[in-house]
Amino acid sequence: MAEIDVQTTEKEDGYEFxxxxxxxxxxxxxxxxxxKSDYEDLVGGKASPEELVRESFRFLLEREPxxxxxGSxxxxxxxxxxxxxxxxxxxxL
Structure with missing residues (x-):
């Protein structure tokens, strides 16, 4: 299983990972x-932005290498x- 490391920078209107x-x-x-508004729409605060990104990568890795x-x-x-x-x-999540 892949190891997924997520580093976060919070911006005024959102996040960069x-x-x-x-x-x-x-x-x-x-x-x-x-x-930030997309983050709220997707998970409604029930997971951190980092958890959302990590799980999104797991989702992707189930479908493609x-x-x-x-890259961006x-x-x-x-x-x-x-x-x-x-x-x-x-x-x-």
Whole structure:
């Protein structure tokens, strides 16, 4: 199973995350942004922003290898590729 490390920087209107995914002997790095209002819409405060991002990466890793995950993206972009994301992520937290 992959190790997912999430480092957070809080911005005025949201968050920026530096995510490192380690699996076997390799790793990938990602920059993820999230607007505060989108965070509230997705989880309603029942999980921290870091937990949301970590679980979102688990969701992605169930569907694609870490090397296929974009290097930089807004968290809601996941829904464009996987339309079930928005409905499922709340259930997973």
């Amino acid at each position: 530096r995510v490192t995914v380690r699996e076997a002997s390799s790793e990938t790095r990602h920059r993820v942004t999230l607007n 870490k090397e296929s995950i974009l 993206f807004d968290l809601l972009v996941i829904n464009r590729y996987f339309p079930e994301y928005r409905a499922r992520i709340g259930e997973r």
